[in-house]
Amino acid sequence: NAGVTQTPKFRILKIGQSMTLQCAQDMNHNYMYWYRQDPGMGLKLIYYSVGAGITDKGEVPNGYNVSRSTTEDFPLRLELAAPSQTSVYFCASGLAASGANVLTFGAGSRLTVL
């Protein structure tokens, strides 16, 4: 049982490049999330999904896209990378049936845009 797996752990991009951050969970959780965390700050929600085929925007969706074709996978696509997207990205999953939406986080992906 691996939990939530994110790849890559580190990546440097040039301005204007695109990339996909991968996220997979093996806990059969219906909810999945992408957060970003800037230095000294809390977590800002980018996108989330309540199940396969359903996605919705969070607080800071501009410059990102997501898809949820399976329960297990929730990739985050960055198009035309900008320095403002330099951050640590966390994927998380949760199971609403637990009574409160307790999230399990992946280890994070540190992205630098130069």
Next chain:
Amino acid sequence: QKEVEQNSGPLSVPEGAIASLNCTYSDRGSQSFFWYRQYSGKSPELIMFIYSNGDKEDGRFTAQLNKASQYVSLLIRDSQPSDSATYLCASSNFGNEKLTFGTGTRLTIIP
């Protein structure tokens, strides 16, 4: 805008003492509240959640919720150096599975 506010710290507490971390929220529709611990360079991990007014205890940790005052706190008894971390408070509304996080309080336990 729905907000969760925390004092960023740093909060320094002697080893063995009680650490008290506080959080206020602006959305009266918030129903569930979470405390996550985040070590430097690591991902957040859940410590506790609470959704009823009053206290909830789990080992050395006690979460307190006062919905009338829109106030959540986390008490850590017998603080240990391993408790040194950033503590994130989060809230969610009933039926809304998005969590809103505060900016976190950095706690340092002094041996």
